Amino acid sequence: MSEKPKILVYGYGNPGRQDDGLGIELSEKIEEWARQEAKTNITVDGNYQLNIEDASTISEYDIVFFVDASKENIESFFIEEVTPSTKVDFTTHSASPAFVLELCHKIYRKYPNTYLLHIKGYEWEFMKEITGRASDNLEKAFHFLKNKIENIPEK
């Protein structure tokens, strides 16, 4: 008998720094949508940064969507499949999705299908509100992710 895959949407960034809050904002929108649509296979989480404990968190899911704000030269948003990596930062202060995925495999022997959704941001000052242009990007990314999740086949 088929069953729905367990999906985690994990936004990260600092919502007190304008567009750095895009990841958290998108994950909250997905949470609300999943609640309204009674999609019980979707879980939403978030934090300022990714870190090693997230290896434990993602090990419990079949599919993971990390969501982050981006300063890169992209259109409104961009999604990529995450390739595991052992590259570690200089400090303990953040970990990349690739690093978290690799650590998950090394400790828990699991490789959830993992994606990173980048949403284009523009301003990063000490303000809570996301800028207008970034909000437009957020809406586009939200619709994209909803569609992507709805088209995921059952296991």
Add this chain to the structure above:
Amino acid sequence: MGQKITIEPVTRVEGHGKVTIHIDNNGNILQTRLHIVEFRGFERFVQGRPYWEAPVLVQRLCGICPVSHHLAAAKAMDVIVGAGTGDGLTPTGEKMRRLMHYGQMFQSHSLHFFHLASPDLLFGVNADPSIRNVIGVALEHQDLAVQGVMMRKFGQEIIQATAGKKIHGTGAIPGGINKSLTQKEVDTFLKGNDPMNIDKMISWSQDALTFFKDYHSNHKEIIDDFAEFPSNHLSLVRKDGALDLYHGVLRAVDSEGKIILHDVDYQEYYKYIEEEVRSWSYMKFPYLKEFGKDNGWYTVGPLARMNTADFIDTPLAQKEFESFKAYNYGKPSNKSMHMHWARLIEILHSAEKMKELLLDPDIQKGELVIKGNKKSEGVGLIEAPRGTLFHHYKVNSNDQIEMANLIVSTTNNNQPMNNAVNQVAQNVMTGQSIITEGMMNAVEVAIRAYDPCLSCATHALGQMPLEISLYNSNNELIDRKIK
């Protein structure tokens, strides 16, 4: 011709560490500097905001130690609402805040030890960086890697339960706290399924100390001789001299253990501490006024706390503290790598304290807030994972913040980090004209012993890389490495 070596990053963030090293024609080190681009715009940003917003607003500063800023700001606001200076809250208010703080200390120190220190210790500082990380640990010592992940997770869950949520927690408010714990929440931490319960966390904390001490006994040259230099040490201590990470009086000792700042009230910290500006660094250099810029600088953090405190009020950590003190003949340790040892003692202490608080009925009671006669100025100090954190605010008659001054732990450690880099450079880079992986690692290890929060100091977003540059005496760049 002299030369200059730099270690610097190129990323999307404004926060980074940069090391520059100048050498002469013979390869002798002329000068080393650790530059951190400190951004102090936050103090201006909070001006005009209502004072009660501060404990939440300050979490915008840093996504790495938001709990420390949250609590330091709340402590300052306690003074402003007339609730006293940290020990005037209701029992529930103070104990819930302490539980939040020990959760933060536990998860932050655990992350540092398992993620950064243990790979260096297990594989050596010269090992290939692709294995000298927690993934390498997971491959060869899976039990250690699992412990690191789960200890970090346990601390994060304590924070979430006490602060209300992981991001922009609202638990601490001026004059107290906005929630207590339910019996169900308490039981989750006391009796959770293995390994997520406090007894396992205490046991693993002891295991980590055993691991470190075993390593130390076989590698004394690394732990005892690497980046050792005399320093003053500063921290809060409880009024009776006990280690206290949440509240107390300010004490400093010199490198021999003589008390040079005698348990003063931190509300008047500005009478004792000055911040020096140097032209080459945005980050200030704090020092004890009485001893001047050259002799008054000090170290903060886990090692400083072991050096200033007279004892620890939890039995298992006290036993470890006694071993630590005995090893150093009762004198302060000025060995940078003993920072790891001190950090592990604090992990154990934090775990013991969490258990003590979880068993205390006060954390389930309903008296959360206290207020008194309002004041226009307040200072909040806390021992954050990386060291003493100062928050100082003045409020006008419209309840708006009109002045804020923050001295973060990493700023307090500015001079000792510079000294550590200098000493390592003298040892590993003298006579060199290129930066090898081993040199880069040695500089990194020296800086990372202090676990600097470049995000706090620079208010950066995301990654915080390190760059080392080597310059000749004509100020020409001859080599650069970035990590």
